[in-house]
Amino acid sequence: MAKTDGVYRITEVIGTSTTSWRRRQESGGDRVKTLRDLRIAEVVKQDLKIENGKVAAYRTRVLLSFKYQK
Numbered sequence: 850m851a852k853t854d855g856v857y858r859i860t861e862v863i864g865t866s867t868t869s870w871r872r873r874q875e876s877g878g879d880r881v882k883t884l885r886d887l888r889i890a891e892v893v894k895q896d897l898k899i900e901n902g903k904v905a906a907y908r909t910r911v912l913l914s915f916k917y918q919k
């Protein structure tokens with residue numbers, strides 16, 4: 850039976866792109882892969898930064914859950 854006990858940390862990260870939300874997700878994927886024992890990546894919010902009536906940046910907030918190592 851798999852051991853399920855442990856301590857987990859949840860960290861919020863915010864990615865930005867001047868192109869699109871999709872571009873932000875694609876470019877952020879490689880960075881997320883560097884975390885060991887990543888359990889969950891949850892997109893909690895997407896928003897836009899507006900400057901002079903135009904979209905200046907696309908932002909995505911993601912909660913990452915990973916297990917502490919002993």
